[in-house]
Amino acid sequence: MKFPFRLFVYLFFAGLLAFAVEWQKGVITERNSAELISVLNEWRNNGWPIETWEITKQPFLDIETVSLLKQNSREAIFVMPIERARNVRVGMKIMNPKTFEVIGEISRIPQRVNSSHGMKEIRVGLSKASSNNKHIFETAWVVKSLNSELIIPIEAISYDKNKAFVWVLDQENNMPIQRKIDIAENNPWAYRVISGVASGDILITNGTANIERRSKVNPLHKAGPADLFLYLKKVESL
Numbered sequence: 015m016k017f018p019f020r021l022f023v024y025l026f027f028a029g030l031l032a033f034a035v036e037w038q039k040g041v042i043t044e045r046n047s048a049e050l051i052s053v054l055n056e057w058r059n060n061g062w063p064i065e066t067w068e069i070t071k072q073p074f075l076d077i078e079t080v081s082l083l084k085q086n087s088r089e090a091i092f093v094m095p096i097e098r099a100r101n102v103r104v105g106m107k108i109m110n111p112k113t114f115e116v117i118g119e120i121s122r123i124p125q126r127v128n129s130s131h132g133m134k135e136i137r138v139g140l141s142k143a144s145s146n147n148k149h150i151f152e153t154a155w156v157v158k159s160l161n162s163e164l165i166i167p168i169e170a171i172s173y174d175k176n177k178a179f180v181w182v183l184d185q186e187n188n189m190p191i192q193r194k195i196d197i198a199e200n201n202p203w204a205y206r207v208i209s210g211v212a213s214g215d216i217l218i219t220n221g222t223a224n225i226e227r228r229s230k231v232n233p234l235h236k237a238g239p240a241d242l243f244l245y246l247k248k249v250e251s252l
Contacts, residue, residue, distance in 0.1 A: 063231075063232050064183075064218045064219075064220060064222075064225070064231045064232065064233055065218070065219050065220035065233075065239075066183055066216050066217060066218055066219060066233050067166075067167055067170060067216070067217045067219045067239070067242075068214065068215070068216055068217075069164055069165075069166065069207075069211055069212065069213055069214065069215045069216075069217060070164075070213055070214070071162045071163060071164055071213065072162065072163065072164075072165050072204075072246060073160060073161075073162060073163075073246065073249045073250070073252070074159075074160070074161055074162070074163035074165050074199075074201070074204065074206050075155075075157065075160050075201050075245075075249055075252075076157075076158045076159040076160070076161075076199050076201065076206075077109070077155040077156060077157055077158060077201055078094065078098055078101055078102055078155070078156040078158060079094070079111075079153055079154075079155060079156075080092035080093065080094045080108075080136055080153065080154050080155070080156055081093055081094065081133075081152065081153050082151065082152055082153065082154065083135065085140075087140075088139065088140060089121070089137060089138065089139060089140060090108075090117075090118065090137075090138045090140055091135055091136070091137055091138070092108070092135070092136040092137075092138060092154060093133035093134065093135055093136065094133060094134055094136060094156075095133060095134070096127060096132075096133065096134050099123070099134035099136070101158060102120065102123070102136065102156050102158065103120070103123075104120050104121065104122065104123060105119055105120060106119060106120045106156050106157060106158060107119045107120075107156075107157045108120065108138050108154050108155065108156060108157070109154060109155040109156075109157050110151060110154065110155075111151070111153060111154065111155050112151070114248045114249065114251070114252065116141070116157075116252075117138075117140060117141055117154070118138045118139050118140040118141050119138065119139060120136055120137070120138055120139075120156070121137050121138060121139040122137040123135070123136055123137070124137070136156070138154075160249070160252060163206045163207075164206070164207045164211070164212075164213060165204040165205065165206055165207065166180060166195070166197065166204060166205050166207050166211070166217065167203065167204055167217070167219050167239045167242050168200065168202075168203060168204060168205065168239075169219045169220060169239050170217045170218065170219040170222070171195075171197070171205060172222060177194060178194070178195050178196070178197055179192055179193060179194045179195060179210075180192075180193055180195055180210070180211065180217050180218075181193075181217065181218040181222050181225060182211065182215050182216065182217060182218070183216040183217070183218055183231065183233065185216060187230075188230055188231055188232065188233070189230060189231070190218055190225050190231055193210050193211055194210055195207055195208075195209065195210030195211055196208040196209045196210055201245075202241075202245075203239070203241055203242045203245045204242060204245075216233075218231065219239055220239075
């Protein structure tokens with residue numbers, strides 16, 4: 015089958031137009047290429063730019079996510095997978111994942127399984143403020159514990175053959191050191207660390223894809239991941 019000549023002409027001019035647009039934007043120029051090479055050379059000389067996080071004990075929110083099934087003015091019924099329901103107990107608090115507001119606590123966990131969903135029901139007695147809302151939200155958190163723990167941002171963790179490791183900054187030489195770690199529970203922002211790092215260690219949280227052993231790095235700031243920072247600000251009030 016012959017290639018249609020009109021389609022060939024169309025594709026040729028479409029490609030030419032796309033190239034012209036990129037040239038006009040300044041994406042494809044000799045100057046930009048020179049600037050890119052200059053930046054790469056600067057990074058090689060001064061170290062790859064990275065962001066860091068100092069490990070200290072921080073509030074660690076250990077949670078389980080549940081989904082809203084139905085609600086009335088006094089009680090809400092949530093459901094969750096059976097295997098995860100073994101980790102929750104009567105009396106645990108239920109939290110709004112957007113505002114971190116405690117909206118009630120678990121009042122009862124029926125033994126039966128919800129046959130229509132194959133899930134475990136979690137019945138929650140609502141606080142007065144929450145009971146005034148006609149509909150709370152689609153999901154909530156069961157707060158299993160809130161303790162001060164050594165935590166590691168999720169962004170800082172890499173894996174090699176299913177073994178977790180992090181890059182720790184040697185502050186004297188600005189060199190990365192790879193450390194194998196043992197981690198436990200996690201929430202959407204961080205893992206609780208068991209061993210491998212200590213309080214005061216400086217972790218590399220961003221830019222790890224560009225570094226290797228014995229490669230110099232250039233720390234930009236120590237703010238840590240933005241979402242982890244916001245989580246810590248919210249959880250301070252609990």
